[in-house]
Each structure stands twice: as C-alpha cells, then as structure tokens.
Amino acid sequence: MGLEDFKAMVHRCSRCSYCKWIPFAHVKSWRFAKGCPSIEYHSFQSYSASGRLCISLALLEERISCFDEGLPDIVFKCMLDGCCDVACKVCRYDLEPLEVMRNLRFRLIDNGCFPIQDIPLIDNLRKEDNMMMARKADRANWAAGLSLKDLTTEKADVVLHVGCRLSFDEELWRIPQTAVTLLLDAGVDVGILGRDENCCGGRLYDMGYRGEFLKYAENNIDAWRNAGATTVVTTCSDCYHAFKRLYPEELHAPMNVLHITEFLEQLIAKGKIAFKKSLPLKITYHDPCHLGRRGEPYIPWEGRQKKIRGQILVYEPRKPRNNGACGVYDAPRNVLRSIPGIQLFEMERNREFAWCCGAGAGVRERYPEFSFWTAGERIEEAYATGAEALVSACPHCERNFLDALDQRGDSLKVFDVLDLVREAR
Numbered sequence: 001m002g003l004e005d006f007k008a009m010v011h012r013c014s015r016c017s018y019c020k021w022i023p024f025a026h027v028k029s030w031r032f033a034k035g036c037p038s039i040e041y042h043s044f045q046s047y048s049a050s051g052r053l054c055i056s057l058a059l060l061e062e063r064i065s066c067f068d069e070g071l072p073d074i075v076f077k078c079m080l081d082g083c084c085d086v087a088c089k090v091c092r093y094d095l096e097p098l099e100v101m102r103n104l105r106f107r108l109i110d111n112g113c114f115p116i117q118d119i120p121l122i123d124n125l126r127k128e129d130n131m132m133m134a135r136k137a138d139r140a141n142w143a144a145g146l147s148l149k150d151l152t153t154e155k156a157d158v159v160l161h162v163g164c165r166l167s168f169d170e171e172l173w174r175i176p177q178t179a180v181t182l183l184l185d186a187g188v189d190v191g192i193l194g195r196d197e198n199c200c201g202g203r204l205y206d207m208g209y210r211g212e213f214l215k216y217a218e219n220n221i222d223a224w225r226n227a228g229a230t231t232v233v234t235t236c237s238d239c240y241h242a243f244k245r246l247y248p249e250e251l252h253a254p255m256n257v258l259h260i261t262e263f264l265e266q267l268i269a270k271g272k273i274a275f276k277k278s279l280p281l282k283i284t285y286h287d288p289c290h291l292g293r294r295g296e297p298y299i300p301w302e303g304r305q306k307k308i309r310g311q312i313l314v315y316e317p318r319k320p321r322n323n324g325a326c327g328v329y330d331a332p333r334n335v336l337r338s339i340p341g342i343q344l345f346e347m348e349r350n351r352e353f354a355w356c357c358g359a360g361a362g363v364r365e366r367y368p369e370f371s372f373w374t375a376g377e378r379i380e381e382a383y384a385t386g387a388e389a390l391v392s393a394c395p396h397c398e399r400n401f402l403d404a405l406d407q408r409g410d411s412l413k414v415f416d417v418l419d420l421v422r423e424a425r
C-alpha cells in the first residue's frame with residue numbers, strides 16, 4: 001500500500017483532536033491527561049496526528065510538495081508511538097492515523113527528503129548492519145565467556161535475538177547476559193547468531209526506510225530457518241514489534257515470537273525459575289510502546305472499501321480493530337509481582353494509554369532535545385506514584401530514561417525487569 005490508498009480515510013478525519021489526549025474515561029488528572037508528545041512539545045496543530053493527516057491530504061492533492069521547507073521537520077518529529085491511534089479508535093472504529101503517518105514517511109524518504117542526521121546512521125548501517133554506529137565485528141562481545149550455541153554452525157529450538165542496542169551498549173550488557181543465564185539454567189535449548197545477528201529493521205521501518213527494513217527482515221528469517229529454530233525470543237521491544245507485527249504484515253512470515261518477559265512468565269509458572277530473596281522495593285512499570293500497543297499481533301485483512309451514497313466509506317468485511325488492547329502488558333507485570341517484596345504502583349497513563357519514553361522512530365537520534373523532554377515527562381509521572389524505581393522491558397526506553405535523568409542531574413533508579421529477577425534469585 002502507499003499513501004494514495006489512504007486518501008479516502010484521510011478525508012474521514014473529523015479534526016476532533018481526540019488523538020491529542022488519552023481517552024477521557026481514563027484521565028485521572030489534568031497533569032497527565034495528554035497522550036501525544038509531539039503536539040505537547042511543539043504546540044502547533046501540524047505536529048499532531050490530525051495535522052499530519054491534513055498534510056498527507058495536501059500532498060495527495062498536490063497543494064504542497066515533499067520538498068517544501070519545514071515539511072520533514074513536522075513529519076519526523078513524532079515517535080510513531082501510536083497513542084494517537086489508540087485514542088482515535090475509541091470513537092472511530094477503523095481510522096488508522098498511525099498507518100497514514102507511516103506511509104507519509106515512506107513518501108518523503110522515497111523522494112530523498114530525510115533529516116540530515118540520518119546520513120551517518122544509514123551509512124554505517126549499510127556497512128556494519130547495525131543502528132548504533134558500531135562495528136559488526138563487535139556485535140557479540142556482550143556474550144564473551146558465556147557457554148552458548150553458535151547458530152551459524154549449530155541448531156537450537158530457541159534463537160535469542162538481542163538487537164542492536166543491547167549488543168553495543170555496554171552499560172546494558174547485563175540484560176542479555178541475565179537472559180542467557182536464566183534460559184540455560186531452566187534447561188532451554190537456546191543459541192545466538194553472534195556476530196552474524198542483524199538489525200531487526202523495525203526502527204528503520206519507523207524512520208521511513210522500508211526498503212532497508214525488507215532486506216534485514218528477509219535475512220533474519222533465513223538465518224532462523226537455517227538454525228532450525230522454532231521460537232524467537234528477544235530482549236528488546238523494538239525487535240519484538242518488528243518480528244511479531246511487521247514481519248507477518250510485510251513478508252507474510254508468521255513466527256513464534258516471544259518477548260523475554262513472556263518466556264520468563266512461562267518458566268516461573270512451571271517452577272523453573274524460583275526466587276530465594278525478597279526485594280523490598282516500590283516500583284512503577286513503564287509500558288514500552290513497541291511491546292504494548294504496537295506489539296499486538298498482526299491480523300490479516302482482505303476486502304474492499306466502498307462508499308455508501310457516494311459519501312460514507314465502509315470496509316467489507318469489517319477490518320480488525322488494532323487499538324493496542326492486545327499488546328504485551330500482563331507478562332512483565334506478572335513477572336514483577338511474582339518477586340517477593342516488590343510493590344508495583346501504576347502510573348496514571350498505563351498499558352495502551354502509556355506516554356512514550358521519547359526514543360522511538362529515530363527521534364532520539366534525530367532530535368535529542370525533544371526526545372529527552374518526552375522522557376522527562378514520563379519520569380515526572382513515575383515520581384508521582386511514589387515509586388523508588390522506574391522499571392521497563394526495553395533497552396531503548398532504559399537508555400533514554402538514564403540519559404534524561406543524567407541531563408536533569410536526577411537519580412531515580414532505572415531497572416529492566418530482568419535486573420530484578422536476577423537480584424531475587
């Protein structure tokens with residue numbers, strides 16, 4: 001599909017602005033009632049989902065061009081976190097603002113309109129197969145000394161995909177290292193692709209580079225098949241979204257994909273992970289967008305759109321409703337609640353209505369100031385719960401929170417779910 005295919009849908013946007021808020025039934029305070037970081041930060045209508053739908057229509061009707069000054073700034077200063085999409089669908093069953101904004105990005109990138117900050121990132125990606133400005137040769141350094149199957153030469157039931165951030169961010173290496181220890185101790189037949197692991201392509205897709213995404217997706221699927229793996233487990237929510245949602249959608253390649261918290265939930269239920277220590281700690285859990293609302297499974301739809309009396313657009317059969325409700329929310333919470341001593345407090349905006357950490361869709365790399373402001377808003381919300389620590393299940397969220405805290409001179413503790421599991425064993 002291309003942007004043209006959404007023209008009728010774009011006409012249906014009623015400019016109600018509901019997409020700027022979390023659904024009113026879930027609002028607990030004015031302070032944390034907003035859902036869209038982009039409109040909140042920029043305070044200008046074009047920077048909302050509705051504004052980008054208007055821009056899409058103007059492009060389709062050739063009233064503006066991709067090359068107009070300021071257009072890339074508006075299009076790319078958005079995390080594609082999808083809070084707008086979920087809010088819109090409370091009233092509008094099958095309007096897809098997120099899909100439109102995604103295709104708007106593809107249109108700009110295909111026309112060579114990209115933020116200049118992308119140049120070194122994409123250059124390095126093409127040479128080194130990662131999004132971290134790092135060398136491919138260093139990709140498996142995190143696993144040095146671990147007794148793990150090498151899936152380029154051996155076979156295993158489970159392939160552990162750790163992703164670019166965890167492969168190269170040394171401060172976070174403890175997360176995949178803990179995952180490996182837990183899986184091996186539980187007797188799971190697991191291996192890694194090591195230096196030959198590739199970028200999942202998910203972040204590239206969100207940034208607008210669909211062609212590069214497809215290349216990595218095909219390579220990854222081939223590598224897993226060659227390794228004989230029946231299940232892919234990942235420690236990264238960006239990778240999870242790519243594998244769970246984008247690969248079936250774009251390549252019709254369904255895989256058995258689990259986020260590490262889903263796998264741990266199963267192992268704890270089977271008694272293969274037990275806790276010996278109590279961790280007396282008040283925590284709050286941040287739902288990563290790509291594990292939560294954007295991590296819900298892809299449901300294929302085939303049908304046609306038609307207009308009733310030349311006016312009302314309907315889909316036959318009715319489209320599945322992708323409103324974020326089926327993302328991964330309970331597994332990380334169940335793992336955390338099973339740890340003795342942990343007290344979990346919810347932030348006001350949680351599950352499919354969570355505020356983004358600010359790192360998604362290339363915003364951290366392209367517009368760090370906006371990215372850290374967004375993270376700062378979430379940190380304030382975490383403090384409002386009275387928690388002593390902010391816990392997440394995504395290395396991109398954790399890195400963004402850590403850097404934003406550093407900038408603020410702040411010392412709120414940040415953990416991954418795996419950190420607490422390791423500490424309590």
Ligand code: SF4
Binds near residue numbers: 014018
């Ligand atoms: S995108 Fe949806 S919520 Fe936003 S203005 Fe349009 S119809 Fe309203």
Ligand code: SF4
Binds near residue numbers: 037049079
């Ligand atoms: S994806 Fe996020 S930042 Fe972009 S318009 Fe929607 S809510 Fe705003």
